[in-house]
Amino acid sequence: MDSTKKSASAAAHLTDDLIVEILSRLPAKSVCRFKCVSWHWYGLITNPEHRKKIPQTLSGFFYRSCRLNHEKDMIIFPDFVGIMGDEEQPFSFFS
DSSP states (O other), X not given: OOHHHHHHHHHHTOOXXXXXXXXXXXXXXXXXXXXXXXXXXHHHHHOHHHHTTSOOOOOEEEEEEEEEOTTSOEEEEEEXXXXXXXXXXXXXXXX
């Protein structure tokens, strides 16, 4: 038996509660990506009861911003706004 079949059979023995417990310890971005693993995982992650345990954090959001450069040309770029207000912005063009 090769390693792929071994890991697939080991994963098949995980209970839904155990998978949700593991997912609850991961960052929200990773959990969002794991919705694509299978329809079963998608159902686990989007289940209203499980969503209470799984992180759904949002630290901020990106939006389109415009500025003029030295030649007076309009430049459109992404900018970031944190929802906490007092946090340092993790990302910003032309700050």
